[in-house]
Amino acid sequence: MVTKTKAETKKGSQIKVITGNAAAAIAAKLACPDVVAAYPITPQTEIIEQISKFHANGEMDCELITVEGENSAMNAVMAASLAGGRVFTATSSWGLVFMYDAVLATSGARAPVVMVNVNRETPGIIAVSSGQQDMICTRDAGWIFLIAEDCQEVLDLVLQAYRLAEDYDIQVPVMVHYDGFYLSYLSEGVDVPFQEDVDKFLSVLEDQPKRTVLTPGNGMGCGSHGILGGYMELRHKHVTALERSKAKFDQIDKEYEDIFGRAYGGQLEEYRMDDADVVLVGSGSMCGTIKTVIDEKRQAGIKVGLLKMRMFRPFPGEAIVKALKGKKAIGVVDRSLNFGHKGGPFYTEIKAFETQLDGSPMISFIDGIANTDITTVNVAAMIDTICALAAGKEVREVTWVSYPEANEPEVNKSGGK
Amino acid sequence: MAAKKGKLTKVLDHLKHEDPFSKGVAFCPGCGLELLLRFIPQVMGNDIVITGTPSCSAPVLLGQNNQSWHKLSYFGTLMTGAAANATGLARYYRKAGIDNTVVCFNGDGTAADIGFGNLSGAAERNEPFIYICYDNEGYMNTGIQKSGTTPFGATTTTTPKGSVHKGKNLRRMNLALKMAMHKIPYAATATLSDLDDLAKKLLKAKEAKERGFAFLHVFAPCTTGWGYAPENTIEVCRRAVKTNYFPLWEAVDGKIRMTKTVKKPKPVKTYTELIKKFAHLTEEDHQILQDDIDYEFCILGGLSVLEGECQLPVSAQD
Amino acid sequence: MNEVRFHGRGGQGVVTTSKILANAFARTGQFGASFPMFGFERRGAPVTAFGRFSDKPVREKTQIYNPDILVVLDPSQKASKAVFLGLKPDSMLLLNDTDITTRITHENLKRFALINANKIALEEIGLAIPNTVIVGAFAKMSGLLDVEPCCGALEDYFSGSKLAANIVCTKRGFEEVELFDL
Numbered sequence: 001m002v003t004k005t006k007a008e009t010k011k012g013s014q015i016k017v018i019t020g021n022a023a024a025a026i027a028a029k030l031a032c033p034d035v036v037a038a039y040p041i042t043p044q045t046e047i048i049e050q051i052s053k054f055h056a057n058g059e060m061d062c063e064l065i066t067v068e069g070e071n072s073a074m075n076a077v078m079a080a081s082l083a084g085g086r087v088f089t090a091t092s093s094w095g096l097v098f099m100y101d102a103v104l105a106t107s108g109a110r111a112p113v114v115m116v117n118v119n120r121e122t123p124g125i126i127a128v129s130s131g132q133q134d135m136i137c138t139r140d141a142g143w144i145f146l147i148a149e150d151c152q153e154v155l156d157l158v159l160q161a162y163r164l165a166e167d168y169d170i171q172v173p174v175m176v177h178y179d180g181f182y183l184s185y186l187s188e189g190v191d192v193p194f195q196e197d198v199d200k201f202l203s204v205l206e207d208q209p210k211r212t213v214l215t216p217g218n219g220m221g222c223g224s225h226g227i228l229g230g231y232m233e234l235r236h237k238h239v240t241a242l243e244r245s246k247a248k249f250d251q252i253d254k255e256y257e258d259i260f261g262r263a264y265g266g267q268l269e270e271y272r273m274d275d276a277d278v279v280l281v282g283s284g285s286m287c288g289t290i291k292t293v294i295d296e297k298r299q300a301g302i303k304v305g306l307l308k309m310r311m312f313r314p315f316p317g318e319a320i321v322k323a324l325k326g327k328k329a330i331g332v333v334d335r336s337l338n339f340g341h342k343g344g345p346f347y348t349e350i351k352a353f354e355t356q357l358d359g360s361p362m363i364s365f366i367d368g369i370a371n372t373d374i375t376t377v378n379v380a381a382m383i384d385t386i387c388a389l390a391a392g393k394e395v396r397e398v399t400w401v402s403y404p405e406a407n408e409p410e411v412n413k414s415g416g417k
Numbered sequence: 418m419a420a421k422k423g424k425l426t427k428v429l430d431h432l433k434h435e436d437p438f439s440k441g442v443a444f445c446p447g448c449g450l451e452l453l454l455r456f457i458p459q460v461m462g463n464d465i466v467i468t469g470t471p472s473c474s475a476p477v478l479l480g481q482n483n484q485s486w487h488k489l490s491y492f493g494t495l496m497t498g499a500a501a502n503a504t505g506l507a508r509y510y511r512k513a514g515i516d517n518t519v520v521c522f523n524g525d526g527t528a529a530d531i532g533f534g535n536l537s538g539a540a541e542r543n544e545p546f547i548y549i550c551y552d553n554e555g556y557m558n559t560g561i562q563k564s565g566t567t568p569f570g571a572t573t574t575t576t577p578k579g580s581v582h583k584g585k586n587l588r589r590m591n592l593a594l595k596m597a598m599h600k601i602p603y604a605a606t607a608t609l610s611d612l613d614d615l616a617k618k619l620l621k622a623k624e625a626k627e628r629g630f631a632f633l634h635v636f637a638p639c640t641t642g643w644g645y646a647p648e649n650t651i652e653v654c655r656r657a658v659k660t661n662y663f664p665l666w667e668a669v670d671g672k673i674r675m676t677k678t679v680k681k682p683k684p685v686k687t688y689t690e691l692i693k694k695f696a697h698l699t700e701e702d703h704q705i706l707q708d709d710i711d712y713e714f715c716i717l718g719g720l721s722v723l724e725g726e727c728q729l730p731v732s733a734q735d
Numbered sequence: 736m737n738e739v740r741f742h743g744r745g746g747q748g749v750v751t752t753s754k755i756l757a758n759a760f761a762r763t764g765q766f767g768a769s770f771p772m773f774g775f776e777r778r779g780a781p782v783t784a785f786g787r788f789s790d791k792p793v794r795e796k797t798q799i800y801n802p803d804i805l806v807v808l809d810p811s812q813k814a815s816k817a818v819f820l821g822l823k824p825d826s827m828l829l830l831n832d833t834d835i836t837t838r839i840t841h842e843n844l845k846r847f848a849l850i851n852a853n854k855i856a857l858e859e860i861g862l863a864i865p866n867t868v869i870v871g872a873f874a875k876m877s878g879l880l881d882v883e884p885c886c887g888a889l890e891d892y893f894s895g896s897k898l899a900a901n902i903v904c905t906k907r908g909f910e911e912v913e914l915f916d917l
Contacts, residue, residue: 015761016891017754017757017758017761017767017888017891019754034509034512034513035505035508035509035512037505062512063508063509063511063512065504065505065508065542066542067501067504067535067538068534068535068537068538068541069534069535069538071497071498071501071534071535072498072500072501072504072534072535072538073501074498074501075494075495075497075498075499075501075502075504075505075535076498076501076502076504076505076508077505078502078505079468079492079494079501079502079503079504079505079506079509080505080506080508080509081505082492082506083505083506083509083510083513084509084513085505085509085512085513087505101495101497101498102495102497102498102501105494105495150794150796179796181770181772182770182796183796185750185770185771186768186769186770186796187753187754187757187758187767187768187769187770188757188766188767188768188769188793189757189761189766189767214466214490214492214506215490215515216464216465216466216490216510216515216516216517216518217463217464217490218490219488219489219490220490221479221480221485221489221490221491221492221493222491222492222493223479223491223492223493223494224479224480224481224482224483224484224485224493225475225476225479225480225481225482225493226481226482227481227482229482230481230482230483231482285796286796288793288794288795288796289794289795289796289797291794292794292795371772373797373798374797375797375798375800376795376797
């Protein structure tokens, strides 16, 4: 263990060189869940292996359920959560899809589950590779979605997720997403907080009113047949809780900083945005690379900034409008597809706020699918395209950065252009 | 008369707790499920946590919006993961030190078909709860479709009697035996014509769940789906037992024992003649069904004596 | 920042080599980040790992196309064009080879280092897993860090007699690597 100088680290923490998966497992351990469900899938497996090791060594006092499939993982933690427990599970890709019905049931029941999803492709072409398509497949599930950029943020977000999910005013499950391969297996220095500080951070929940839980003999039911008004009442409450979670997440981020010395900006992280003329909007591990390229472009006099989406559900529309208003051109990078639309999912959703952005032109970049690398060269090319757009030049609305074939002019069947 | 009265009292002795259900509930007249559902908490106590899935039991068990037909703690869940839900509940209660009896109550569609994977998984992990399958041999709530426990020959809306195919042309699976093969603390079959046997098995299951997984397979005929007179529900159960169509047995830690021995089993025809879904069966069809019943019973009989007679090879004992 | 690309095969400890080095750099107050790129293959498949070592925090999360340093754990890849792809001028190459007569030259290489790591590993831990020997050899060849933080980093991956044996491996790698300035 290497300890940073006191100026660099807050008291009671230590730098460990660990993977994103290990960061997630350690965060789960620090949150002291009552019940953990474990089922392996690449690239998530290391998380549940680590947790199993903690459990075997008595470092984690939880009920560890080694389920026979992801569907059972979600069902088990949902029920344990509704019974009053703090729970954790993790999945990826096909695993997330295999638990889809239970994912919906969990949010519908407002069970404050925290789950890590290590992003991986989910198409019919079996792709053991990075991409956020699994996240997009489940975006309408009614969960809160948070996305981490590096291993430190993985750890921090898992801890923040418990405060958000279990908050009395929220009670909505939270999924923490991070890129498979690029983050799951990335080893880097992570400031691992001490248990007492995590306990302090989470103790706020203990001071809140107790949520309703399912206890033997108390005559309480959950999962009744909702119909008409009764159903709409619960759905509307769910929707408004999601709306509340935006400001709550900003607040939790600030409280996290007070204890651990790290803040990210809540729903969005803005990097060199103040005086930026043009902006790249991104999420996840690509943002580290984008920041590096932005610094280079800035040295060349190009005023470019990054808007990093840390929260994807609920969609932080208001904060996005505030951050992007008045910018000369905006490019949105998507690591997934929005089937039925040409542009990527993030792009399409931000585009919905176009009228509030005073007509800032906007374009979509698709990159990083199926492990294609979002390189510094790719990011620089994206920035050049956005600058061209800002200068009034005609550019493609949607560019597949690593697949030039997609960017050729469309040819109709008769052979003419 | 006195003997009959004595018999009745024996059953009633097991009903030590209040019936938590409303007097009138939304089940079909003559529904076997209703009798079972009311019986369970009266025997096991009103402090059970019962889970249920979309099924015939759902309208009553799960309630509607914020209204309910009963006073039990319940968890309405999905057919795909019912046993996993019960696992989550039981494990959390164990962790929190809360005394509990979680009863995972499902039809055969959940238990034998779509939710079998997690049922088997929960048994393999020896999860501390009770799983009760009420078997009405099909998807009755959706309108009588074939399931894995639908027997040979039976007509359902997905195995109709047509000019080419007549009823289910496949055998039923033996769910209870499959579960016993997990060597769980307790597995048993039961039915509504033998309530004393059912009550004892419920209590044994409750006791066994302290050591892990308990499974009860309850034969619960469906007047609407099978086509028999509502007043014949118990008679259908009785004949199912007497023909060995549904033998009553239990397995404690995998050790199988018959709880009711039928000395002279009647031919299966005495059972099928009550039920319309078998009305089209020919003599030949009946023979196939009879052979299948005999086959299952032979296996069961073989397994029940296996423990005493089976000798391990010498090398394996070393 | 130094960008290092590791080439090997599953089972050789390619990923662990890059992890231990990232760990060792962190112990010197510097920053290290490493990650592998592989699919769902297990032992025997070619594995590439990427390491970035710097005095400033490492933010890039991309693969490495223009390495400053190459580390080749699998000698069967020593002539592979893919290994040398994008090599920067004035770069270094560390090769694990049982053939101690091997010499590699390349227009962009300023230093070549050779170690029979499998032999040392066999002698010290009884297994031909070269990774911890490579860690020590890397430290010596690159001059970017001393052997002590490398040995210290091993504590996060091994314990007991295995730790002691692997520390010897790393030390021997540091001492026994042959350097050739080109």
